[in-house]
Amino acid sequence: MSAETVLTRARLVLDDAVVAGSLVIRDGRIASVDTGASALPAAVDCAGEFLLPGLIDLHTDNLERQVEPRTHARWPARSAMLAHDAQCVAAGITTVCDALCLGDLGFDKDRVRTFRDGVAEGDTLGGAGLLRADHRLHLRCEVPADDMLALFDTVARHPRLAMASLMDHTPGEGQYADLDRYRALRRAGGMEPAAIERLIATLQANRARLAGPNRRALLDRLVGRRIAVASHDDRTAAEVAANAAAGITVSEFPVTEAAARAARRVGMRVIAGAPNLVRGGSHAGNVAVADLLAAGLADALASDYVPVSLLDATFHPLAGPLPAAVARVAAAPAALLGLADRGRIAPGLRADLARVGVFEGQPVVRAVFVAGERVG
Secondary structure (H helix, E strand, O other), X not given: OOOEEEEEEEEEEOOXXXXXXXXXXXXXXXXXEEEOOOOOOXXXXXXXXXXXXXXXXXXXXXXXHHHOOEOOEOOOHHHHHHHHHHHHHHOOEEEEEEEEEEOOOOOOOOHHHHHHHXXXXXXXXXXXXXXXXXXEEEEEEEOOOOOHHHHHHOOOOOOOEEEEEEEOOOOOOHHHOOHHHHHHHHHHOOOOHHHHHHHHHHHHHHHHHHHHHHHHHHXXXXXXXXXXXXXXXXXXXXXXXHHHHOOOOEEEOOOOHHHHHHHHHOOOEEEEEHHHHHXXXXXXXXXXXXXXXXXXXXXXXXXXXXXXXXXXXXOOHHHOOHHHHHHHHOHHHHHHHOOOOOOOOOOOOEOOEEEEEEEOOEEEEEEEEEOOEEOO
């Protein structure tokens, strides 16, 4: 006999409407979607709460934050991975791309260890059935770093590799185009002014020497594969044009509206940060995601550094109609990753679902299903 669960009296968030109805889960998939209430005594009463497709997070640094919950206080990798997984599920996320950094630009010498441990523990815990969400890998590749390419090659054919982004956090570029702001950040981290100037000079010299060759070598390894390839922190239309010409199909976290518009013109998909919308703007002075949404320039949202931001952004007053807002955190990310079996509520798809209530405007996850199994 097949395993079956019936969820009834739910507000089903479908592709283009919110419908009061019922949903049947059978053998890990959505068997049927019906209007009206089910008469089955064993049906689970959702009490009029929303039923969403499970959220899909394209980029979260949350694992790094569990590994180092305080500066210089490192947490055991296995415990950190389990905590990260639990936080994702609690936020309604059923598929998560764990963003792991390859290459050191003077931010955190232990990032290489975090990358290696993150891959290993994801494999071990996932293989043992101890992770509730479906964890994929998003490799954040620091193009000017001399160790980036060798680290990438250790996981170039990893079965969980879903996405790679080409990053450049050199002072004077992208996110850190404003050198005065970069210096202020370093001073706030306890670095002396003379040391900051030496670091800037070293990183800029490394960029001049390595960025071009590393970028070409990395793209040779990525373009043409079933992996989403993204640029990162695009600032100008010229940068976007060069990225598109190189075969990059996604613009992740553009820092100006001009870059987002340029990406849309050349057919690149745009990922924006959910925390930017929830907080009312960028913490770094970049373009407001609310403005990108108003202009129709954000295809998908990612949690970046706060898993629950995906859900909060979906129910934000500026997110627009709920079906479209849900699509940005479910159907659009699924399409970007080539995951045709999830991201929507429709018969035949994986039963990745989040039941969500709303309390005084705040969305609250009430239950989560992954492939039909309740995990939260």
